[in-house]
Amino acid sequence: MIERRSCRALLLSLTFAVLPQVALAVDDCTRLTATGNPEYPPYLWRDPQDPQHLVGANADLLKYMAGELGLDVDVKYSGPWGRAQEEVRTGRVDLLAGYFLTRARQNEVNFIEPPFLHTPSVVWVRSDSAFAYKGWDDLRGLKGGVLVNNSHGEQFDEFARTNLNLEAVPGARQAFEKLLHKRSDYVIFEQFPGMALARVLKVDEQVQVLEPPVSSEGLYLAMSHDSPCNRPQLREQLAAKMREIVSSDLPQRLVARNLALWRQQQENVAAP
Numbered sequence: 419m420i421e422r423r424s425c426r427a428l429l430l431s432l433t434f435a436v437l438p439q440v441a442l443a444v445d446d447c448t449r450l451t452a453t454g455n456p457e458y459p460p461y462l463w464r465d466p467q468d469p470q471h472l473v474g475a476n477a478d479l480l481k482y483m484a485g486e487l488g489l490d491v492d493v494k495y496s497g498p499w500g501r502a503q504e505e506v507r508t509g510r511v512d513l514l515a516g517y518f519l520t521r522a523r524q525n526e527v528n529f530i531e532p533p534f535l536h537t538p539s540v541v542w543v544r545s546d547s548a549f550a551y552k553g554w555d556d557l558r559g560l561k562g563g564v565l566v567n568n569s570h571g572e573q574f575d576e577f578a579r580t581n582l583n584l585e586a587v588p589g590a591r592q593a594f595e596k597l598l599h600k601r602s603d604y605v606i607f608e609q610f611p612g613m614a615l616a617r618v619l620k621v622d623e624q625v626q627v628l629e630p631p632v633s634s635e636g637l638y639l640a641m642s643h644d645s646p647c648n649r650p651q652l653r654e655q656l657a658a659k660m661r662e663i664v665s666s667d668l669p670q671r672l673v674a675r676n677l678a679l680w681r682q683q684q685e686n687v688a689a690p
Contacts (some may be wrong), residue, residue, distance in 0.1 A: 447647035448489050449587055452480055452513035453496040456567075457590045459614040460676035461516055461537075461637070462493075462662075464684055470495050472530040476515040479534055482640065482668070483659050500566040500589045501618070509644025517640040518569040526643055530656045533636025535669050539570040540677055541628040542605040544597060551628040557582050560603040563593040570606055571633035576604075590615050598624060607634060613679055 454462045456474060462474040477493040479640055496502040496511060505511040507526045511602075519529050526547065537620040541551060550556060553578055566586045578584055585602065587593050593605045594615060609627060616622050641648050663669065 424624065445530065447649070450484065450489060450491045450512045450647060452477075452491055452493045452515045453502045453511045454493070454496075454515040455499040455502065455515075455611075456495055457499070457615065457682040458516065458608070458611045460610055460673055461535075463680065464495050464565075466687075472515075475535070475676040476626055476637070477673045478676065479663065479669060480513070480515045480690060483639075484657065486653055486659055498566070500588060503567050504648070506642045507644070509642045510648070511538040512642060512645040512647055514640040514642075516637045518568060518571065518635045519638055520569050520572045521574065523569070523640070528643065528648060530641065530653065530655055532660060532662055533638045533671065534660060534664055535637045536634050537637055538609045538631035538634040539606055540609045540612065541629045542597065542607055542625055543592070543603070543628060544600070545624055545626045547600075547603070548626060548628065549603070553630070554581075554632060557604065559583075561585065561601075561604040563587060563596055563602040565593065565607070569635070570634040571635045574633045579652070591619070594619060594621070594625070604628075610677070614677075617681070618684055655665070 423541050424431040454472060454474060456462060456464050458474065458476075460474055460599065461476045462472045464473045465473045470538050471497055472493045480491055480493060491513070493515060494511070502511075503514065506514045517523065517527065517529070518531075523529075541557070543549065550559070552575065558581055560583065562582060562584045564570075564586050566588050568586075570578075584606070585596075587596065590607055590611065593607065594612075596602045597605050598621060609631070612627070638661075639660065640655060641656075
């Protein structure tokens with residue numbers, strides 16, 4: 419009898435010792451960190467008032483989701499796009515706010531279904547050096563530019579690896595500058611972010627888009643496999659809220675609002 423009481427006492431003491439740790443872990447996961455491509459307006463860009471954080475449609479959507487679920491999310495600048503992906507792969511940051519789905523990436527992150535937006539990737543060229551283009555094959559034999567670790571859909575990525583001459587650079591600005599200096603013939607980049615960048619560089623008239631897009635891929639919220647907060651229950655809560663959001667026009671409204679915000683910010687910078 420004494421032994422049973424002793425065992426029960428021991429179990430109770432162990433339970434109470436563990437409970438604070440469990441509670442702490444749950445509390446910790448009410449606060450998440452996120453990052454993304456910092457050269458991606460109207461989806462993401464560095465906050466002019468606080469450059470260590472990102473703003474944009476993706477950040478607004480993620481913060482809305484978090485608020486609905488009683489969570490707090492810090493959407494921070496983690497460096498160029500390649501570095502931002504590495505921060506999430508290693509679990510130093512919990513989430514990527516906008517990621518194209520590929521099989522290789524599924525080995526590193528959990529994609530929260532469904533995608534919250536679709537964005538076309540297009541061929542950008544100099545306006546005075548446009549070439550006949552109807553599809554991927556027309557890019558053979560030319561020199562193109564892309565961003566490091568960027569994807570434009572699994573099918574196009576595979577085609578490009580075996581058929582195209584592409585040079586990867588850290589940022590979109592650098593890719594466009596190489597194009598304008600005739601060090602490449604074209605750049606593969608998303609349409610809306612490319613339009614925003616062309617405005618910033620004041621080269622709207624010097625570049626143009628060739629049709630059709632090389633791809634149109636879904637933008638996903640993605641959680642690092644190595645995030646301490648990567649738990650099935652949290653992922654399902656995020657997915658359920660995402661399904662609710664994409665059934666509304668909220669994502670499109672956030673893009674329109676942030677495109678206007680981006681343009682206003684650029685006008686303020688340009689004003690004397």
